[in-house]
Amino acid sequence: MTRTHAPLHGLRILSLALNLPGPAALMRCRRMGATCVKIEPPGGDPMGHYNPGAYAELHEGVKVLQADLKTETGRDAVHRELAKADVLLTSFRPSALRKLGLAWKELHSRYPGLSQVAIVGAPGARAEEPGHDLTYLADNGLVPGLELPATLYADMSGSLMASEAVLQAALRKHERYGGSGDPHPEGLYLEVALSDAAGYLALPRRWGLTQASGSVGGAHAGYRLYPCRDGRVAVAALEPHFAAALCEAAGVPGSDGSTMFASGTHAAVAAFFAAKTRAELDALATEKDLPLHTMANAQERAAGK
Template sequence: MTPAPRPAPALKPLRGVRVLSLALNLPGPAALMRIKAMGATCVKAEPPGPKGAPAGTSGDPMGQYNANAYATLHQGIKVIALDLKSDKDQIALHKALDRTDVLLTSFRPSALEKLQLGWKGLHKRHPTLSVVAIVGAPGQRAEEPGHDLTYLADAGLVTGLDLPATLFADMGGALMASEAVLRAVLARQHSGKGSLQEVALSDAAAWLALPRTWGLTLPTGAVGGAHAGYRIYPCKDGRVAVAALEPHFAAALCSAAGIPFSGQRTPLEPETHHAIAAFLRGRTRRQLDRLAEEKDIPLHTLA
């Protein structure tokens, strides 16, 4: 019997790169988790825990309102406590920065200046250090208050009264921040100097919103509800997410529902929508799962 091939070893493009993070809450730690997965040596510096809190209480708000998320985000990452308003801890920070390749922050620019961590001062003191600065909005808007929900709303991604299913701007911003770390490392290999990379959560939301600005996910768009093969329908005992978008998948769905398929216009016809909805409403999740397997139809049933 031929042995199964071994999986290729995971790429570690940041092996040997030292990253120090001051970023709290979600985007920074989520970026740090990905940066560590790419091989970087990561240290997270947090403020001391709240006064009166038990010893060891995290100074990151995430550690206080969702311990499980905090534990996952920081698995395998060294966490130290630093009071950046303390002269002693400022000295300790700069000693650490002497041995650091990339500093990750999530403060407003004015807060960084108050902590004597503005880019100009840092670059003069640590010329090979790069900074990836996560902000809410870019440029002059970086001082504006905001959060994931407001950035999604500004990008047109809040379409009703329900909250979005996840924190898209925060997690998208984390991806962009880990990408910025890669950019900073590559740039230093060419120039020998550190660089400043700004990552705005509002830009992350705007990037995720591009399909909507193109009309793809509007109600008139193919993946916004206009195509009968790309919708969420009720079924007999739950819901079913159908993604039969390509003509061969749409034809298979129409065939299963007993609908003549005459071309790419068929899934756009109101009659097709009604017929597919009626067909799915009369089937159980188990029946639809079996149908998907037998007819090669991309769908996923939901409770």
């Protein structure tokens, strides 16, 4: 992203947020042109210990300082940075911020132009409840079996919402009230709840789209996962022209709306894929312009194939 098209160029963010959602939001903001400073405890961010590679990518271009916020010296270091910041990014419980003297009322009084984006687990009064990505997903029906989710959906979607909130704060910074030309409007307090982020991701399921009876939940034969001879294939032939191309390739007569939901169509498409190798299906996708993606099976993935 060039500086000309960087929407956060000129914005200075101070982050106190550890682990994943806060640093992921900070990474996006830096890529949008913000100047990013992060203060970590003397022991560093836990992610720097349990996944140094992820930590390095998340903090590329971020100025990282260390300070013990429980000491007067550490709090002084925070306030030196706050005096230069446009946005403060946090991921503490509200009670912890109060203990550190960083509650919004106190911050707003001392730094009226500063905005705060506070990442919490759940909104409002529930912000003190313990929780994590997995519990927020489970609460929203996004953990249907005993397998762990493929990624940290609530944390990552929460980071996107937090970066949206920073964009909102940046817009506020550049507002002009009533044509007065005031370049220093008051800052905003914006709370981002990871449980809300999980709830947003869960909307398609609540609407029935990804339930077993939904078109993208398995009921449509052209939008499913199938085994093939040497792995698996994800096929997304949902639109009529894609469904028609799939049916033609699989030798299924007809491809109208009802055909794709018929048990016979499911069986025929499954048999077609089961007889093909991944290489054959990749070639078919190119030849027939089909939206499909082949994958190794679990054993091959474990072996690194």
